[in-house]
Amino acid sequence: MPDRIYNFSPGPATLPQEVLAQAAQDIVNFNNKGIGLIELSHRSKEFMAVADEAEALLRELLAIPANYKVLFLQGGASTQFAMVPLNLLGPGQKASYLNTGTWAKKAIKEANLVAEAHVAYSSEATTFDHVPKNGDYEVDPAAQYLYFVSNNTIYGTQFADFPKTEKMLVCDMSSDILSRKFDITPFGLIFAGAQKNMGPAGVTLVIIRDDLLDRAPANLPTMLRYKTHADKGSMFNTPPCFAIYVVGQVCKWLKAMGGVEAMEEKNKEKAALLYGMIDSTDFYKGHARVDSRSLMNITFNLPTPELEALFIDQAGQEGLDGLKGHRSIGGCRASIYNAFPRQGVVDLVDFMKRFEKAHC
Amino acid sequence: MPDRIYNFSPGPATLPQEVLAQAAQDIVNFNNKGIGLIELSHRSKEFMAVADEAEALLRELLAIPANYKVLFLQGGASTQFAMVPLNLLGPGQKASYLNTGTWAKKAIKEANLVAEAHVAYSSEATTFDHVPKNGDYEVDPAAQYLYFVSNNTIYGTQFADFPKTEKMLVCDMSSDILSRKFDITPFGLIFAGAQKNMGPAGVTLVIIRDDLLDRAPANLPTMLRYKTHADKGSMFNTPPCFAIYVVGQVCKWLKAMGGVEAMEEKNKEKAALLYGMIDSTDFYKGHARVDSRSLMNITFNLPTPELEALFIDQAGQEGLDGLKGHRSIGGCRASIYNAFPRQGVVDLVDFMKRFEKAHC
Numbered sequence: 001m002p003d004r005i006y007n008f009s010p011g012p013a014t015l016p017q018e019v020l021a022q023a024a025q026d027i028v029n030f031n032n033k034g035i036g037l038i039e040l041s042h043r044s045k046e047f048m049a050v051a052d053e054a055e056a057l058l059r060e061l062l063a064i065p066a067n068y069k070v071l072f073l074q075g076g077a078s079t080q081f082a083m084v085p086l087n088l089l090g091p092g093q094k095a096s097y098l099n100t101g102t103w104a105k106k107a108i109k110e111a112n113l114v115a116e117a118h119v120a121y122s123s124e125a126t127t128f129d130h131v132p133k134n135g136d137y138e139v140d141p142a143a144q145y146l147y148f149v150s151n152n153t154i155y156g157t158q159f160a161d162f163p164k165t166e167k168m169l170v171c172d173m174s175s176d177i178l179s180r181k182f183d184i185t186p187f188g189l190i191f192a193g194a195q196k197n198m199g200p201a202g203v204t205l206v207i208i209r210d211d212l213l214d215r216a217p218a219n220l221p222t223m224l225r226y227k228t229h230a231d232k233g234s235m236f237n238t239p240p241c242f243a244i245y246v247v248g249q250v251c252k253w254l255k256a257m258g259g260v261e262a263m264e265e266k267n268k269e270k271a272a273l274l275y276g277m278i279d280s281t282d283f284y285k286g287h288a289r290v291d292s293r294s295l296m297n298i299t300f301n302l303p304t305p306e307l308e309a310l311f312i313d314q315a316g317q318e319g320l321d322g323l324k325g326h327r328s329i330g331g332c333r334a335s336i337y338n339a340f341p342r343q344g345v346v347d348l349v350d351f352m353k354r355f356e357k358a359h360c
Numbered sequence: 361m362p363d364r365i366y367n368f369s370p371g372p373a374t375l376p377q378e379v380l381a382q383a384a385q386d387i388v389n390f391n392n393k394g395i396g397l398i399e400l401s402h403r404s405k406e407f408m409a410v411a412d413e414a415e416a417l418l419r420e421l422l423a424i425p426a427n428y429k430v431l432f433l434q435g436g437a438s439t440q441f442a443m444v445p446l447n448l449l450g451p452g453q454k455a456s457y458l459n460t461g462t463w464a465k466k467a468i469k470e471a472n473l474v475a476e477a478h479v480a481y482s483s484e485a486t487t488f489d490h491v492p493k494n495g496d497y498e499v500d501p502a503a504q505y506l507y508f509v510s511n512n513t514i515y516g517t518q519f520a521d522f523p524k525t526e527k528m529l530v531c532d533m534s535s536d537i538l539s540r541k542f543d544i545t546p547f548g549l550i551f552a553g554a555q556k557n558m559g560p561a562g563v564t565l566v567i568i569r570d571d572l573l574d575r576a577p578a579n580l581p582t583m584l585r586y587k588t589h590a591d592k593g594s595m596f597n598t599p600p601c602f603a604i605y606v607v608g609q610v611c612k613w614l615k616a617m618g619g620v621e622a623m624e625e626k627n628k629e630k631a632a633l634l635y636g637m638i639d640s641t642d643f644y645k646g647h648a649r650v651d652s653r654s655l656m657n658i659t660f661n662l663p664t665p666e667l668e669a670l671f672i673d674q675a676g677q678e679g680l681d682g683l684k685g686h687r688s689i690g691g692c693r694a695s696i697y698n699a700f701p702r703q704g705v706v707d708l709v710d711f712m713k714r715f716e717k718a719h720c
Contacts (some may be wrong), residue, residue, distance in 0.1 A: 003389075003394055004389075004394045004395070005393070005394040005395055007395050007399055009399070009400075009401040009404075010401070011401070011598065012398060012399055012400060012401060012402060012598065012601060013399060014399055015396065015398065015399055017388075020387055020388050020396045020398075020399075021388060023387050023398075024384040024385070024387045024388050025384070027380055027383050027384045027387065028377075028380045028381060028384050029363075029364075033365070034363060034364045034365040034679065035364070035365055035367050035681070036375065036380045038372060038375065038380075038383075038560035038561075038606070039367055039369070039372055039373060039374055039375055039380075040369075040372060041369040041370075041371070041372060041682060042372060042561065044369075074434035074435045074436065074439070074562070074600070075434045075435050075439070075583055076434065076583075076597045076598055077597070078582070078583050078596070078597040079434075079435075079581075079583045081581075081582075081583075082581030082582070082583060082584070086581070106582075109582070110581055110582060113579050113580075113581055113582075114579070114581065193598065195598055200398035200601065200602050201398075201402065201598045201599065201600055201601045201602070202434070202562045202563075202600035202601070202602060202603060203562075219473050219474070220473075221439075221441075221442030221446070221470055221473055221474065222438070222441075222442070222466075222469070222470060222473075223435055223436075223438050223439045223441075223442060224442070236438070237436045237437075237438040238371065238372065238436055238553065238555055238561045239561065240434070240561055240562035240600065240603070241372060241560065241561045241562070242560050242561070242562060242602055242603070243562060243600070243602070246398070319394065321395070322401060322404075
């Protein structure tokens with residue numbers, strides 16, 4: 001086994017080595033203060049500076065306008081599936097949803113528990129092998145928002161262009177936030193679990209337009225109200241300090257790498273290497289339709305499940321780890337988020353060539 | 361500033377140095393696997409073993425019976441304030457609450473948002489300087505449970521003996537779990553944020569009797585149902601992996617120190633040193649009534665607010681940090697959880713003597 005493996009896991013996922021090294025140091029002795037990072041009071045000036053810096057870097061990297069709040073919450077994207085309709089839909093109101101995979105379906109289920117979700121489009125009949133284009137669906141005229149998942153980790157599909165509608169957009173950006181440049185202003189709310197492209201598990205980023213903070217009904221529990229957290233700068237209760245710290249460190253690293261625009265170029269190039277390999281042969285078959293391909297999660301199949309199992313096992317022995325596809329569709333998946341090194345992709349392509357030669 | 365300060369913060373709080381050193385190593389390279397701890401998929405066999413070990417150690421240390429589930433959740437104790445009544449109270453049902461401080465009050469507020477909280481006792485009139493004894497209050501005959509906070513961090517009070525009632529107990533044990541031996545069987549549910557006595561911020565332990573899992577109404581959002589997490593071993597969605605790992609490491613350390621019974625003796629001795637100092641003079645005055653004193657948080661005042669500010673400042677210069685009382689009552693507070701070293705208490709007592717001599 002090499003010193004450091006290439007970790008193709010879909011999340012929690014690879015983080016920059018520099019960030020891990022810095023975290024290791026700060027956990028034992030933060031800024032040489034004689035106290036560990038995770039021992040710091042969340043109300044200490046040291047930790048407040050950590051949280052402020054993380055927010056400032058996110059605002060800079062994503063060009064978040066001043067009328068949006070940046071929140072660090074707990075409970076994962078799965079909790080957001082409920083918080084979004086609980087906060088944004090009043091009695092009798094509804095929203096349109098694009099069903100492009102497992103995570104969209106879960107969000108639709110939660111919305112229907114508390115209000116009404118109109119499914120404007122579904123790609124389920126073709127095993128979620130694509131995302132819709134503008135014109136493929138109609139948003140309900142009464143919808144309060146259009147909800148979509150920008151990148152579908154399990155199926156390896158991604159919206160290259162975001163939906164265009166007069167309705168406000170709400171987006172689960174868990175698996176491609178910070179991977180490319182985009183305009184936030186059509187969005188009312190964006191959320192993202194950190195553990196794919198931004199940090200460790202345990203913190204969820206919410207970006208919310210501030211006029212939406214007052215919509216929640218009076219009997220909604222305090223911790224489920226966005227306003228609770230917005231009013232207190234995510235410090236209403238003890239926040240997930242370590243995870244916020246790592247997000248800040250990842251943002252620092254991302255900025256040093258040239259920001260999201262530079263990262264987008266690198267992501268395109270990494271993905272092109274793998275899709276190029278897949279398209280050069282009939283041995284490997286991509287799951288996603290070409291026009292819906294994800295730059296983050298590359299899903300593909302081999303001729304038989306037996307060959308797929310062998311492929312995953314032998315790749316693992318070469319330090320190419322975590323290539324097993326999600327249990328719901330099987331096959332193989334290479335997750336290559338921002339922090340995943342180009343060399344790992346090159347090595348995987350090389351392995352794919354050798355494996356094909358040996359088994360075709 | 362010494363190499364390592366004594367951190368009297370109420371939470372996040374001091375952790376064992378051995379645990380921090382191990383975490384630093386594992387963050388960069390977990391078990392020499394060539395992958396960092398926070399990069400591991402939560403479904404990898406490596407992380408599953410981490411979570412299983414944390415649960416097994418908690419079960420062993422707290423002697424948790426087999427008919428209780430152990431859950432690792434997100435959102436802090438503040439989210440539990442709502443989840444408890446949302447899951448345990450049906451329409452028109454109520455529960456009795458003992459109002460012994462800020463955290464109890466917050467729990468009462470959340471219960472009243474979704475059901476009815478009967479306040480069986482309140483010590484608010486005397487600034488929460490004590491907790492009630494059995495016989496001081498009556499539980500509502502229609503109550504589904506009696507809710508109390510075992511240790512009140514802000515006011516420095518603690519239940520030396522738990523309430524005795526025929527009703528099932530529900531307890532917020534955030535600030536004294538694992539500090540002493542107790543019998544779990546009168547409890548229906550216990551919860552505790554990790555960041556005081558158990559680990560870093562970001563994970564909340566819930567111990568729930570399994571017959572209570574089916575009480576939640578059908579329209580409760582999935583993530584707010586205890587059953588969701590119980591059915592999936594806290595892996596319904598990505599759990600806060602790092603925080604769970606640290607809880608496991610702290611439990612390992614605690615077991616090596618002799619378990620909760622040995623820890624209880626140490627805690628009694630540390631607290632006795634400080635209360636002995638306070639009782640030996642009129643210069644320092646304890647906030648809590650003697651019969652309600654906490655072994656975890658020692659609250660006290662000096663003759664004037666000016667002297668308190670000077671005391672906190674000068675102590676800080678000697679590496680005795682975090683002694684400022686909570687903003688709601690002012691004064692001083694020394695939080696001395698399990699991992700707080702005896703020597704730090706000895707040093708504080710010595711400083712208190714010197715400070716008194718210089719200023720009385």
